[in-house]
Amino acid sequence: MVLVPTKLFLTKGVGKHRDKLQSFELALRNAGIQHCNLVSVSSIIPPNCKIISAEEGIKLLKPGQITFVVLAQNSTNEPNRLISASIGLALPKDRSFYGYLSEYHSYGESAKKVSDYAEDLAATMLATTLGIEFDADKAWDEKKQVFRMSGKIVKTTSITQTARGDLNGLWTTVVAAAVFIVE
Secondary structure (H helix, E strand, C coil), rough: CCCCCCCCCCEEEEEECCCCHHHHHHCCCCCCCCEEEEEEECEECCCCEEEECCCHHHHHHHCCCCEEEEEEEECCCCCCEEEEEEEEEECCCCCCCCEEEEEEECCCCCCHHHHHHHHHHHHHHHHHCCCCCCCCCCHHHHHHHHHHHHEEEEEEEEEEEECCCCCCEEEEEEEEEEECCCC
């Protein structure tokens, strides 16, 4: 049996609870994927895989379903500590070729910085497989321009969840996920 996803969607969530595991479950619930058995996979978007909305994708999931995800997560019980989780996505212009996903999680970084970094990671992985030459030390905005000018990368995006640790010391968990649909 060959399992190749035909669709994927991006989602994110945050949860807070006195127990770390429960805060993770609440973050998954906030993201709409708590009812699935999540299996972490690496970073490849299959050729011709359709990107759909989270609303549309969540409707396709069934309770207990084995669901493949690229998952970024982070947790803290330190009051006011900024945490983040992000998924970056890069698609080639030629959709018969595969794309890339990246996961990134950090402390103390703004949502924009985290989003840009996750997007940069995915685009860089795709660019290197497509033979696009660029300076890896350049800022994301500069690399994004090189990628676009190459005509080989059609879309990059990211989804990011940030949160500050609960002031009363509850566990705070953030998740970002690329969820694959196998039909």
